[in-house]
Amino acid sequence: MPKRSPYVQSLKKAGYRLTQARLTVLDVLEADHGHITSADVLAKVERINPAIGRASVFRTLELFTQLGFIRPTYIDTSHTPSYVMMRGGHHHHVICTDCKRFFEFENCGLEAMTRNLQRELDMQISGHLLEFYGVCADCRGEDRAEQPS
Amino acid sequence: MPKRSPYVQSLKKAGYRLTQARLTVLDVLEADHGHITSADVLAKVERINPAIGRASVFRTLELFTQLGFIRPTYIDTSHTPSYVMMRGGHHHHVICTDCKRFFEFENCGLEAMTRNLQRELDMQISGHLLEFYGVCADCRGEDRAEQPS
């Protein structure tokens, strides 16, 4: 069963070796749809293959970030990053600032803006991250209940 | 000379005391247009008023994040966050993934999308962060020069 993840192909094409550490981290990221903290990546990789060292996981996360596979961001204010997968170079989600749940969505309509910025700033734009912040219906309900008068 | 920063007003209205630590961190953030790492905030606050402790700076950054004044993000891959100011609840920039320079821009045209998401997800949306990634003209030039064949 050959690996057919587009990321594996990219890694290979860029001249990087397909090592256990890299393939395992990739599996973990893809299994979680890419919303995962560094601590969780560390823990899951360790569970899958305890022979893989922490340092390699961090080195891999950095490499994947450089290659644009993932992007670190802060889902909650805890100071450990969450990594999101940049499928097709972009990622969009809405985060509830109260319960920290998030909802991904696909169509962002930013193609025109990308072209504009590319032209105006003379930059080769490869992707983007769009995060909305708000309060979900559940949390608004809870809030109301918590405020008696 | 009274403080007239809208953030100071918000702090007061929310019932928080206007302490030296909070006012100083606010000054530092505003002086840098809000693109500044935690380490830099720490250093600048210490330079302005050495009596302010690290812990208070971190507590203040967390408070400001909760209040929506700022938002932590990763400008470079170094694992210390950069804080951006969420003026009017939103922030938009383009980052050069090579030299890490960034360019802020104002009009994002996301008002309609905000309304749509609000309706579709039943969320009270308060703001957003939009980051584009790319390579600036300077870095593309350098790259070309570095590739002889």
Next chain:
DNA sequence: ATTTATGCAAAACTTTTGCATGGGA
């Protein structure tokens, strides 16, 4: 065979906590 990438373990940082005390309102 050649290197690149790794694992290890320690070092280097960054951030958080607990608690007595000071400074805003």
Next chain:
DNA sequence: TCCCATGCAAAAGTTTTGCATAAAT
């Protein structure tokens, strides 16, 4: 005066580094 917020300093995490070795190609 009251009590929220602070400073301190230690603890708790997280990430990075250096180097001999393993493992991809």
